[in-house]
């Protein structure tokens with residue numbers, strides 16, 4: 099039908115009144131007016147753009163909604179541990195100290211050897227994370243990652259490439275001990291290519307599943323060794339994991355937006371502080387929760403040395419409690435420190451931490467205490483708090 103001749107409604111007479119009757123539009127159309135071509139092109143362009151925008155924006159908007167609507171204040175603050183000294187041997191002679199720097203971040207030290215796990219404290223607000231550039235809070239970074247600590251740092255471990263596990267690393271690179279070895283995934287190594295870090299080990303190529311013993315990887319002076327295991331990253335919300343994928347080639351410019359800090363492969367690490375060729379303190383770190391035994395390690399590895407402290411991520415939905423219980427059953431740590439439990443879109447503020455979205459942290463903590471508190475000391479650390487283990 100020629101659209102030029104088409105009338106969309108007819109005005110009809112009824113008994114005592116008139117009414118409009120729409121015409122059917124299911125016809126084969128043609129037209130001669132060129133203006134219709136440009137109007138249709140414009141409409142199709144706007145339609146496809148809005149679909150594209152919705153596809154891109156919808157996950158971010160749902161993410162913002164779920165974060166802002168579901169963060170929970172911790173009313174019973176007695177479950178949060180502040181600086182504490184833990185003695186687990188009568189005549190203790192060895193000391194391990196650590197600071198929980200918030201989210202999954204840890205600085206741990208034995209004598210004058212320090213390690214850093216998942217460096218992140220800047221906590222940019224959610225609107226910056228979703229739509230803007232994220233830049234480290236330099237003053238705070240310098241305060242927490244002091245020159246003394248960075249001089250003593252011999253190894254850095256990155257669980258995965260998301261910004262909340264890594265963005266302070268480029269910021270501390272210039273002050274970091276030049277002999278410090280960074281252990282991370284292949285993708286994260288590519289993300290860090292533009293930094294001045296010169297000892298980055300792709301631990302992913304040595305990583306094994308939880309049923310196998312892998313390879314011990316040593317740092318420059320053999321004061322620290324680690325074995326990497328393949329972990330996973332649970333979805334952030336509605337089955338969606340944000341910022342997935344890999345950096346396949348070494349980057350030329352450092353990422354400055356959250357979405358550019360790609361997940362890569364999530365790794366967990368068994369880490370030993372070494373003295374005279376023997377492990378003195380053993381740490382297990384798993385920054386993102388997994389299911390079943392994924393990310394854990396075979397119990398045969400405990401014959402040489404038991405785990406002193408496990409740093410276990412409590413964030414995200416799903417079967418976290420089961421995974422934390424299984425971690426205690428298999429890794430048998432003397433102490434389990436729950437990490438990644440607070441709302442990291444709030445500024446680094448040790449006085450009033452709020453639980454991470456969609457999590458009932460007090461419930462999780464209490465359930466774990468009930469089921470496994472008799473086997474392992476469980477700690478929910480205040481961000482910025484310092485602990486000493488005497489053994």
Ligand SMILES: [Zn+2]
Nearest residue numbers: 258260331386
């Ligand atoms: Zn992540």
